[in-house]
Amino acid sequence: MASADECRQALHDLADRLDAHAQTRGRLDFDRSLACRVTDLGTAFHGRLQDGRLTGITDGDDPQAKIALSAASDDLIALVQGRLDVTRAVASRQVQIKANPFDLIKLRKLL
Structure with a gap:
């Protein structure tokens, strides 16, 4: 089981990766709480x-978030590191993503 600090760091790593990708592929018109x-x-x-880009990462839940991802700590880290395929993880319910169907389509463009 990974620690909360490792999960926080994984999210910051994901933010860095998304930032690098956003610079090379252009702007994606997408603004949602996560x-x-x-x-x-x-x-x-x-x-x-x-x-x-993923910005403003802070501790604590946001019950009003438009996109909610739920996963065990090890699965979250594996997902961010690319060791766990997001489609298979969602299909097997290792990872749950609650979002508007149109938002899910835009999320696929980010990954």
Whole structure:
């Protein structure tokens, strides 16, 4: 089981990767609040997806988030590191993503 600090760092690593991709592929018109719930640790983080970037990552849940990702700590880290395929993880319910169907399509463009 990964720690809350490792999960926080994984989200910051994801933010860095999205930032690098946003610079090379152009602007993606997308602005949504995001909550990431780490089920086995009972903790959560939240931030904002803006123009293909993940910004403002902070501790705590955002119950009003437009996009909510729930996963165990090890699955979250594997997902961010690319060791876990997001489509398979969602299909097997290792990772749950709650979002508007149109937002899910835009999220695929980010990954």
